[in-house]
Amino acid sequence: MNTSLLRMLMCCLLLLPLFSAGQDSASIYTAQLLQPPADSVRTQAIGRLAALRIPATFPLLMAINDKKLYLLDQQAVTIDSHPSGEGTYRLYTLYPDNTLLTNSSGQPLLLPLSALKTVDIPRADRLQLAGIAPLLNLFSNDPQKRSLAYSQLKHTSDSATLRILKAALAKESNADALRTGKDALYAIQLYNASTTTIAKANIDSIADNWSDNAPVLLRDYAKSGFLNQETAQYAAAKAVGLEKRYDNLQRVQHFFSGLSLGSILVLIALGLSIVYGLAGIINMAHGEFMMIGAYTTYCTQIIFTKALGVPQTDLFFFFALPFSFLVAGSLGWVLERLVIRHLYAKPLESLLATWGVSLILIQTARLLFGDLTAVKTPQLLAGGWQVSPHLTLPYNRLFIIALSMLMVLFTYLMLYRTRLGLQIRSVTQNRQMSACLGIETRRVASITFFIGSGLAGLAGCAITLIGNVVPDMGQTYIVDSFLVVVTGGVGKLAGTILSGLGIGFFTKISESFFQAVYGKVFILVFIMLFMQYKPKGLFPDKGRIAED
Amino acid sequence: MKTKNNTLLYILFVAFFAILLPAGYLAGLLSVNTISVWGRYFCFAIAALGIDLIWGYTGILSMCQAFFFCLGSYGIAMHLLLKKTVASGATLPDFMAWNKIDTLPFFWQPFHSFGWSVVLCLLIPAAFAFIIGLVLFRSRIKGVYMAIITQALTLAMWLIFLRNETNLGGTNGLTDFNSILGYSLSSSSVKLALYLVSLTVLCSAYYCCYRITHSKFGKVLQAIRDSESRVSYTAYKVEDYKLAVFVVAALLAAVGGMLYLPQTGIITPGRMDVKASVEMVMWVALGGRGNLKGAVIGALLVNFLYSICTSLFPDSWLFILGFLFVITVLYFDKGFMGLGDIIRQKFSATRLKTSQTH
Structure with a gap:
């Protein structure tokens, strides 16, 4: 050990004048x-x-x-x-x-x-x-170019190149490029290794470094049987281990995207479910309130950047959250006053009328804003939480999950801890009896409609983080969120949450087995079969009054 | 009084569409395209009759009629495309060759013969309707639940038809046909013939629906609409009645689709997206549900309005349609056909008032 250190030192001393x-x-x-x-x-x-x-x-x-x-x-x-x-x-x-x-x-x-x-x-x-x-290219300013250059060097063995590679790695600042670079370095050392111990040490380094290419690299090495049988088997075992770990992480990733889709569905279906339970209204325009929330976010961004002259700021988004709730809620309230009020307890008619309303809203949005606009993701929510090299949880999705959890909590507190909530629940259960007991059912209904539409607007604001703002964006989610309501049982908070998350998970998990489209069909068939056993959703009302 | 009114309406309808329009074309006053466009509307009206049967008379809001319509259209489209391919000496339709498929998929095989195509175009939608109906009605799914599930089903089918690997043409659909049963589709006499066939089928479909609604079976359907539990308490098998009318409605939609295809020359999955399936229901709502004449007139009028509005002011068609939806649902529960009644009532009420004051 000592001697080798000494030797290295001497080498350096000898090289120094040459280098200078x-x-x-x-x-x-x-x-x-x-x-x-x-x-x-x-x-x-x-x-x-x-x-x-x-x-x-x-x-x-x-x-x-x-x-x-x-x-x-x-x-x-x-x-x-x-x-x-x-x-x-x-x-x-x-x-x-x-x-x-x-x-x-x-x-x-x-x-x-x-x-x-x-x-x-x-x-x-x-x-x-x-x-x-x-x-x-190893010294390019562009990390991607550097990564590419590193990966091209994998099969060289000349020592001068190796020296340059090491010099480049010492300066490397980008994490991804560093990983690819180390991969190349270890690969070269592995193929040049003279003893089993050195080879194994390099194999370990490759496995620890764990670049995207590592399993392939190790498998190639194992197949070539470069040094001896032992190292080949060692490399193959490491490759299998890496792939297994990768699969597990992939599962976590699917779980996470399922959770994120599910929480969006819950956010949308929450308002839908309460309104439907309370007033017997199928609000096909619910998705359009989401669209209104998204456009409110967009407008807030424009106002902040143009009118107030604050170019690079995340502030707009946190103002947009309450704005989108209020704007969508108020428009919902107006709609309730003008149209919905006349259609209580006529679900099929309300379905058609609100479909008409949604057409009008979509066309209005198209005339006002054109076909495609996008909201800039706030800097704070860009990027992600890198749990491990192959598992990144995007901040925007984490934010959406947190937001919908918060909203579920608020809705729960509103429904079960306030006077208004008590009234909403009683009207949902029996409208006439509540009216007899002195509850102003119409007032309760319009407040509920305000809250429901506001929640949709909030969902729209959140969705701008992960997608474009287009006039008919509400239509993408409306059928899904109705499925959530139907599966969860009408007007049931727990049912909505459970079925929203369930459908979200199911969609993402089936997408990893089938293609996205067939996953959707599969879910639909599953829901139809589920309805055979639970025609009134997950948590049906009990008792004789539940029968129509 | 009422029957006399009806007869007059029928005579006017037949006189206008069977004599006046073709005569106008033969005299050179109308282009053949106008004739063809009306032929297409008749196909929609046939499907609308089915919707009226299931929704207007039985109270089941089915949103998958657009899907059945498309099944009919796709069947005929497959037949026409195969005929054209064989005539041009190729073994596979163009789009399959582009998708690098070397053998004809098995479900395309029977569509070589016209007879089989027609049979399958009726059989497949009927089978679909039977299975869907069996599953849904058995679990007593009704009302809104029924509407949402059938809508989701149509959405799922739409997604499947959009895919390339289902070999149904994907987003572009099936198009570019040249002849049907050996007659060129571009010739104007064939177009006129198709128009007349559509009109005849519409009239006979109307007659059948009329007979159905005035039979005992029809009365049971209306009883189910008004109070399903009472009907089932009187020992009627509600599910069987619902299933039967669901299949009939699917068949009507499929027939409409079959006639629709040769007149437009293209079928894409867009015909059965969410928008299209709600719109089909709206024809009936606008015309007057629970009223066969209303269904026909609604389908014809909405589509006529559509073609006028999209050419005159393309941006505002959705506004017009949206307002029509809202206003009809809010104020004219019985649609256009109910409009006359309302006016008559208002009129007699004012007359009553004036006679009282005198």
Whole structure:
């Protein structure tokens, strides 16, 4: 152990002068390249730099290869691949260090192309770099390009390349690219391993690193039987272990997406179920209140960015949540006053009339907003919680789940802990008797309609996090949410939650077995069979009054 | 008084559509497309008769009539497409070749012959209706539950028909036919013939429905609509009656679909999406449910309005339709056909008032 350390130290000492000599010549060639006394000198300088393969010069060479070499105050710089502002780019120095240029206050410096002097390198000179192009990409500013470059290196065994790879890895900042890079490094070391112990150590490293490609890599190694039978079996066993773990994570992922779909369904069906139970109204326009909530969110965003002049802010979304509840709720209240009021306890008629209302609302939205708009996801909810390398739970879905849990809680408290809730429940049970006991059934019904539509609006606001805002977005969910109501039992909170989550889970799980469409058909058949046993839903009313 | 009124209406209807329109075409006043468009409306009216039977007379809101309509259309479309393919010397319809399928799927095989196609077009929807009805009525699913489940069923079928791997043409549907039974579909005499066939079928379907609703069977249906439990207490097998009328309605929808296809020349899954299936019910609601004349007139009028409005002011058609829905449901429970009664009542009421004041 000690001796090997010593040996390494000595190696380093020996290499040091050589390395600094390389550095010196690199600076000379770089200077020649940028201000060539003659064209032939530049050609020669590029050729020498390509042959030397010094990692520190790679950013510069790559800028030449990509035709993105510029001069700013005699300093060689390059730009991002995409503009960061209106035609302005972020700048990076190239040699001797590759860093982001900042202005005096520490913010990234943004300049338009016109402020930079382009350095033209002829095509013939650039062609000299073709041989080391894959290596150059290791030092790209774009993590995806780096990942690709790493994965291309997997099958080389030359030690100079390995050195460059290590140098690149030492600088690597992106987690995904680092994983791919390590994968490549370990793979090279694995194929070059001389003893079983080293091979096994590398196999372990690959398994711990666990990139997307790791099982394939290990299987390939096992199949080739490169070193001996023992390592091959070891690699195969590791690959199987990885795949099993991956499958388990995949199951968690399905569970999670089922939960998220289910919570959206619950959020929508909650209002639907209460309204239907209370007033015997099939509200086909319920989905459109969701659409109204989504457009309210969109408008809030526009108002915040345009009128108030707050460009980059998450604030709008948290204002949009109560707004969408209020706007959708108020429109629901108006609808109740104008149309629904006349249709109490006539479910089929109300179905048709509210369908008409939904047509009008959809067309209005289309005329006002056009066919496709999208709400920007707030920065706070972008990205996800990375539980493990292969399991990311998106924040927006977590937020939706939390929101619907909160709403279920509120609805529960409203129904079972307030006077209004008591009245709602009594009207649901027996309208005439409640009226006899002095409950203003009409007032209760319109308040309920307000709350129900408001909940749909809130659901619409939440859905902008995961999808586009289109005029007929309500239609996508309406049949599903009616199925939730039917399966759960009308006007039953527990039934709605259980069946909403159940249908959500079932959809996602069957999607992992069949294709999405057949999953849906399967669920429908299941619900039809379920209704054979429980025609009134999961939690039917008991007693003689329950019979129609 | 009432029968006289009816007879007059029938005579007017037949005179207008069987004599006036074809005569107008032959005299060169109308284009053949107008004739064909009305032929299509007749097909919708046939399906509307079925909806009126099941919804207007029995009180079961079935939202899967659009699906049965499409089954009829698809059957004939498959036959026409196969005929065209065989005539052009290919073994497979174009879209299957594009989907890289090398043998004809088994369920396409019987559609080589016209006779089998017609039989299957009736048999398949009837079988579907029988199974769906058996499952739903046995578990006493009714009212709203029935409407939602049949709607979900149509949605599921729509999704299946949209897929490419079901070999039914996917989103694009089936189109591009050239002849039926050897007659070219583009010739105007064939179009006129199809129009007349549709009209004849509509009239005979109307007659059948009229006989059904005025028979004992029809009376039981109306009794089920008005109070299902009382009917079952008097030892009628409610489920059997419902099942029978559900199958009849499905058959009517399928017949409408079969006649519809050669006149439009295309069938896509869009004919049975949620919108289309609610719209079909609305024809009957607008015309007047529980009234066969209302169903026919509703289907004809809504579609006529549709073709006028979409060409005159395309943006506002949905507004018009939506307002029609709402207003009809709110104020004209009996649809257009009830409109006359309401006016007559108002009129006699004012006359009564004026005579009293004098």
